[in-house]
Amino acid sequence: MTAELDFESWTCPLPLRDTPAVVMGHGGGGAMSAELVEHLFRPAYGPAGEGPLGDSAVVPVGAERIAFSTDSYVVKPMFFPGGSIGDLAVNGTVNDLAMSGATPLYLSVAFILQEGTLLAEVARIAAAVGAAAHAAGVRLVTGDTKVVDNGSGDGVYLNTAGVGMVAPGLEIGAHRAAVGDAVLISGDIGVHGVAVMSVRKGIEFDTTVVSDSAPLHGLVAAMLATGVDVHTLRDPTRGGVAASLNEIARTASVGISLTERALPIPAAVADACSLLGLDPLQVANEGKLLAFVPSADADVVLAAMRAHPLGSGARQIGTCVASHPGMVVAQTALGGTRVVNMPIGEQLPRIC
Amino acid sequence: MTAELDFESWTCPLPLRDTPAVVMGHGGGGAMSAELVEHLFRPAYGPAGEGPLGDSAVVPVGAERIAFSTDSYVVKPMFFPGGSIGDLAVNGTVNDLAMSGATPLYLSVAFILQEGTLLAEVARIAAAVGAAAHAAGVRLVTGDTKVVDNGSGDGVYLNTAGVGMVAPGLEIGAHRAAVGDAVLISGDIGVHGVAVMSVRKGIEFDTTVVSDSAPLHGLVAAMLATGVDVHTLRDPTRGGVAASLNEIARTASVGISLTERALPIPAAVADACSLLGLDPLQVANEGKLLAFVPSADADVVLAAMRAHPLGSGARQIGTCVASHPGMVVAQTALGGTRVVNMPIGEQLPRIC
Numbered sequence: 240m241t242a243e244l245d246f247e248s249w250t251c252p253l254p255l256r257d258t259p260a261v262v263m264g265h266g267g268g269g270a271m272s273a274e275l276v277e278h279l280f281r282p283a284y285g286p287a288g289e290g291p292l293g294d295s296a297v298v299p300v301g302a303e304r305i306a307f308s309t310d311s312y313v314v315k316p317m318f319f320p321g322g323s324i325g326d327l328a329v330n331g332t333v334n335d336l337a338m339s340g341a342t343p344l345y346l347s348v349a350f351i352l353q354e355g356t357l358l359a360e361v362a363r364i365a366a367a368v369g370a371a372a373h374a375a376g377v378r379l380v381t382g383d384t385k386v387v388d389n390g391s392g393d394g395v396y397l398n399t400a401g402v403g404m405v406a407p408g409l410e411i412g413a414h415r416a417a418v419g420d421a422v423l424i425s426g427d428i429g430v431h432g433v434a435v436m437s438v439r440k441g442i443e444f445d446t447t448v449v450s451d452s453a454p455l456h457g458l459v460a461a462m463l464a465t466g467v468d469v470h471t472l473r474d475p476t477r478g479g480v481a482a483s484l485n486e487i488a489r490t491a492s493v494g495i496s497l498t499e500r501a502l503p504i505p506a507a508v509a510d511a512c513s514l515l516g517l518d519p520l521q522v523a524n525e526g527k528l529l530a531f532v533p534s535a536d537a538d539v540v541l542a543a544m545r546a547h548p549l550g551s552g553a554r555q556i557g558t559c560v561a562s563h564p565g566m567v568v569a570q571t572a573l574g575g576t577r578v579v580n581m582p583i584g585e586q587l588p589r590i591c
Numbered sequence: 592m593t594a595e596l597d598f599e600s601w602t603c604p605l606p607l608r609d610t611p612a613v614v615m616g617h618g619g620g621g622a623m624s625a626e627l628v629e630h631l632f633r634p635a636y637g638p639a640g641e642g643p644l645g646d647s648a649v650v651p652v653g654a655e656r657i658a659f660s661t662d663s664y665v666v667k668p669m670f671f672p673g674g675s676i677g678d679l680a681v682n683g684t685v686n687d688l689a690m691s692g693a694t695p696l697y698l699s700v701a702f703i704l705q706e707g708t709l710l711a712e713v714a715r716i717a718a719a720v721g722a723a724a725h726a727a728g729v730r731l732v733t734g735d736t737k738v739v740d741n742g743s744g745d746g747v748y749l750n751t752a753g754v755g756m757v758a759p760g761l762e763i764g765a766h767r768a769a770v771g772d773a774v775l776i777s778g779d780i781g782v783h784g785v786a787v788m789s790v791r792k793g794i795e796f797d798t799t800v801v802s803d804s805a806p807l808h809g810l811v812a813a814m815l816a817t818g819v820d821v822h823t824l825r826d827p828t829r830g831g832v833a834a835s836l837n838e839i840a841r842t843a844s845v846g847i848s849l850t851e852r853a854l855p856i857p858a859a860v861a862d863a864c865s866l867l868g869l870d871p872l873q874v875a876n877e878g879k880l881l882a883f884v885p886s887a888d889a890d891v892v893l894a895a896m897r898a899h900p901l902g903s904g905a906r907q908i909g910t911c912v913a914s915h916p917g918m919v920v921a922q923t924a925l926g927g928t929r930v931v932n933m934p935i936g937e938q939l940p941r942i943c
Contacts, residue, residue, distance in 0.1 A: 261708045266738030275736055279710060280700075283717030287724035288731040296732035298697055300756050303653040309699035309752055313737045345650055347661035347752050348632075351703075356613045358631060365635030372639035379640040380648035384627055385665045386618030386940065387748075396739075400661055400699050400752030404652050588738065 264584020266313075268477025269521075271584050273486075293413075295335040297405050304407075306341035308332055309400040315589045317364065317394055320434045321449030324397055325367025327525060327591055330454045331476065332401040333375045337456035338472040338528065340411040340463060341403030346372060349383040351396040364395055375454035377401070403456075409463075415470035416491035420559040421537035423530040425458060425544055426552030427451070428480055429508040432522035435590045436515065442587075444514060448507045453526030458549045462530065465543045471531035474524065476591055478582045481520040483529055484557075484567045485581035494563040497579060500572045501556045521582045523590045531559065616936020618665075620829025621873075623936050625838075645765075647687040649757050656759075658693035660684055661752040667941045669716065669746055672786045673801030676749055677719025679877060679943060682806045683828065684753040685727045689808035690824040690880065692763040692815060693755030698724060701735040703748040716747055727806035729753070755808075761815075767822040768843035772911040773889035775882040777810060777896055778904030779803070780832055781860040784874035787942045788867065794939075796866060800859045805878030810901045814882065817895045823883035826876065828943055830934045833872040835881055836909075836919045837933035849909040849921040849931060873934045875942045883911065 264271040276292055290296075295308035310331050317324040329346065336343040348368060352361060372379050434450040436442060455474060462469060471491075475483040480502075488495045504519045512519045526549065532540050537555055544550030567579040616623040628644055642648075647660035662683050669676040681698065688695040700720055704713060724731050786802040788794060807826060814821060823843075827835040832854075840847045856864075856871045864871045878901060884892050889907055896902030919931040 258710070260710060261704045261706055261713065261738055263706055263738050263740070265704065266736055272736060276734070279714050280717050280734065280736075283714050284721035284731050285718075285725060287721050287729065290730070290732065292731070292734050294733065294735075296697070298730075298732055298754075300652060300657055300696065300754065301655040303655050305652055305657070305754065307697055307699060307752075307754055308733055309701045309750065310735045311701045311703050311737045311750060313703060313739050344652065345648070345659055347659060349661045349663045349750050349752075351663050351665060351748060352613045352617065354613055354615055358610070358612060361613065362631050362635050365632050366637075369636035369639050373637060377639065378642070378650075379636050379644070380642065380650055381646065381660055382628070382632065382644050383646075383662045384618055384624060384632075385663045386613055386615050387665050388615065388940070396703060396748070398661065398663060398701050398750040398752075400659075400701075400750075402650075402652065402657065402659055402754060588740070 263588045266588065267582060267585025269482050269582035269584055295339045297339050304405040306336045306339040306403040306405050308335035309398065310335065311396060311398040312591060313396050313589050314435060314591050316438055319438050319450060322452040323364060323367045324395060325364040326371035327452050328397040328399045329368055329371035329375060330452050330525060331591060332399040333377060333454040333456060334474040336401050336403035337459045338474055339405060340409045340459065341405045343375065343377045343401055343403040343456050345380045345402045346377050347381045347400045348379055349398040351385050351387060353394055354386055354389040356394050361395065411469055411472050413471055413487045413490035416487050416493050416531045416559055417470060418493055418559050418561045419534055420470055420531040421534045421555050422495060422557035422559065423532065423537065423541060423553060424503065424556050425528045425550045427503045427505045428524055428527060429504060429512065429519040429522035431525040432590050433508050433511045436587055437511065444511065446507050446511055448511065451524060451526035453549055455526065455528050455549060458528065458544065458547045461543045461547045462540055465539050467532055467536040467540050469530060469532050473529045475527060475529055476523050476525060477585065479521040479523055480529065481579050482582050484579065488567050489565045492564045494560040495557055495567040496560045497557040497567060497569040499569045501554060503552055503554060517586050520579055521586055525591065534558065615940045618940065619934060619937025621834050621934035621936055647691045649691050656757040658688045658691040658755040658757055660687035661750065662687065664749040664943060665941050666787060666943050668790055671790050671802060674804040675716060675719045676747060677716040678723035679804050680749040680751045681720055681723035681727060682804050682877060683943060684751040685729060685806040685808060686826040688753045688755035689811045690826055691757060692761045692811065693757045695727065695729045695753055695755040695808050697732045697754045698729050699733045699752045700731055701750040703737050703739060705746055706738055706741040708746050713747065763821055763824050765823055765839045765842035768839050768845050768883045768911055769822060770845055770911050770913045771886055772822055772883040773886045773907050774847060774909035774911065775884065775889065775893060775905060776855065776908050777880045777902045779855045779857045780876055780879060781856060781864065781871040781874035783877040784942050785860050785863045788939055789863065796863065798859050798863055800863065803876060803878035805901055807878065807880050807901060810880065810896065810899045813895050813899045814892055817891050819884055819888040819892050821882060821884050825881045827879060827881055828875050828877060829937065831873040831875055832881065833870065833931050834934050836931065840919050841917045844916045846912040846915040847909055847919040848912045849919060851921045852924045853906060853908045855904055855906060869938050872931060873938055877943065886910065
């Protein structure tokens with residue numbers, strides 16, 4: 240049996256902040272990415288960058304409130320089981336908007352193309368962008384294309400930015416997670432990351448896992464339609480469930496207690512992770528969401544989620560607690576506890 | 592003396608549409624870029640991409656109208672006389688919004704960093720982003736950072752998307768250019784492109800020219816404050832004045848007659864262009880705008896422009912005419928005429 244941890248004396252592993260140059264981990268969505276924002280971008284931006292600099296901002300425009308979000312996509316390979324960089328670029332940004340409770344409306348699409356990339360491949364990606372946007376009910380309204388010299392780029396990089404409308408009175412964010420909240424997940428975890436890794440050059444392996452890339456705003460709408468005061472929503476992409484929960488725990492200064500045996504990890508994901516030495520909690524998802532709701536309302540929200548095709552595997556995986564604020568702690572199957580750390584960098588880079 | 596051209600039998604040079612792969616010219620903002628949008632992106636996007644796909648979209652959000660724009664920046668070198676990729680990324684997107692008549696409000700900033708890039712260099716660029724945003728009065732509200740393997744990226748790529756608010760009733764666009772309009776420019780042309788080229792590896796040359804990178808929404812506000820019905824605004828960036836005027840002429844089905852001797856081309860730009868064999872009309876600008884206004888109102892608008900620091904060199908350079916619709920024709924200093932073509936690709940790539 241694992242010994243109970245001493246939360247008082249525990250400290251986060253030292254982040255790699257003394258590197259003079261960019262390393263892959265800076266793009267991993269973990270502690271190094273957060274450091275880059277707090278210790279480099281924020282001071283450098285000065286007064287123009289005050290306030291939150293998160294995945295999505297909710298800001299006023301005249302009488303309305305919009306959600307505004309951006310993401311670049313550099314996934315390698317560009318096509319993988321269950322999707323491509325094209326639908327990832329649409330669903331990822333749609334989901335960032337949806338996690339603010341916004342109705343996604345418009346996307347911009349900016350391509351950086353490497354000279355020599357086949358136009359047929361660009362068209363295939365663009366078709367995936369169009370199909371995903373159509374499926375998500377968002378319009379592609381503005382775009383840009385740049386070309387970089389052969390050897391400078393890497394096929395295709397995509398950036399999408401998105402604008403959505405936020406209903407009056409709605410306030411969903413990491414800061415609202417509160418002691419007593421139930422922590423819900425919409426379904427199986429680790430699926431997208433494993434699907435991409437399975438076709439990554441040099442580490443190919445056979446698996447039945449396909450990416451879960453999907454737009455989640457319909458699921459969010461179904462959850463909000465219950466009338467429950469949803470506190471926090473997050474899509475656990477880069478850095479996985481571990482990074483998202485750590486961010487939320489720190490932002491809201493709450494502890495998060497996870498029940499390890501409640502985590503929906505498909506056998507094929509568990510197998511792949513054990514093969515690659517990865518923690519499924521740190522593997523990226525592209526069609527799942529975490530929700531924090533008052534415990535008393537958890538059943539109502541779970542029922543609404545399960546009635547939606549993208550939430551059929553919804554379940555509670557933990558609770559917000561007053562002890563160990565800022566930390567995520569898993570109750571292991573053996574009855575002990577383990578700290579679920581914020582990933583430092585990225586286990587395997589470029590999965591989105 | 593140049594003979595008068597036969598407009599009836601003249602055709603646009605054949606675009607290079609039969610290449611199987613991406614070439615640098617596809618990112619040049621000229622005919623090949625336009626082809627990529629019309630013949631590849633638009634069909635591939637399908638119904639989600641219907642409607643204009645321009646530099647900036649004006650779309651409704653509830654009771655308001657917003658302008659929404661995106662641009663990626665891949666300029667090489669990243670620092671050049673008068674600016675850097677950082678301020679370019681802010682001013683370029685602010686200007687795309689301003690050309691719709693919008694008041695720029697919010698920017699997203701997405702970095703794609705090459706592994707191994709010095710963090711000090713990233714910080715220098717981020718500081719330029721912050722300073723330019725502060726100067727332009729826009730807030731940086733959301734961001735993203737990705738890292739690509741060494742050798743895959745090229746130092747730093749930046750994407751900014753922007754949101755602005757459009758005042759009720761305002762309608763400014765290429766489609767509104769009309770026969771009888773005066774064509775105005777806010778100042779010297781070719782300055783940004785020459786400044787970047789002067790420090791480009793392999794073709795360095797001495798020049799006093801520095802980039803004109805600047806945010807133009809204040810100048811636009813001063814023009815709109817005259818109460819004149821401004822028909823069209825455009826910042827002639829990639830592809831220069833030639834590309835912008837050709838696009839407007841085609842969109843509005845008007846002819847544009849330019850007076851060559853009225854074009855404000857600084858001697859240092861003319862010298863550099865003659866050294867490099869470039870046409871100053873095709874060289875990029877980053878702090879200049881073209882305006883189409885009814886001829887009767889030209890003097891009022893010019894006076895307002897000249898009273899603004901960024902419009903002190905404003906002048907009329909041409910007129911919209913009924914003849915040769917869709918074409919731009921320059922009246923040469925010798926009394927003849929020459930067609931000002933849409934650039935095919937780009938004279939020198941990666942200037943923004």
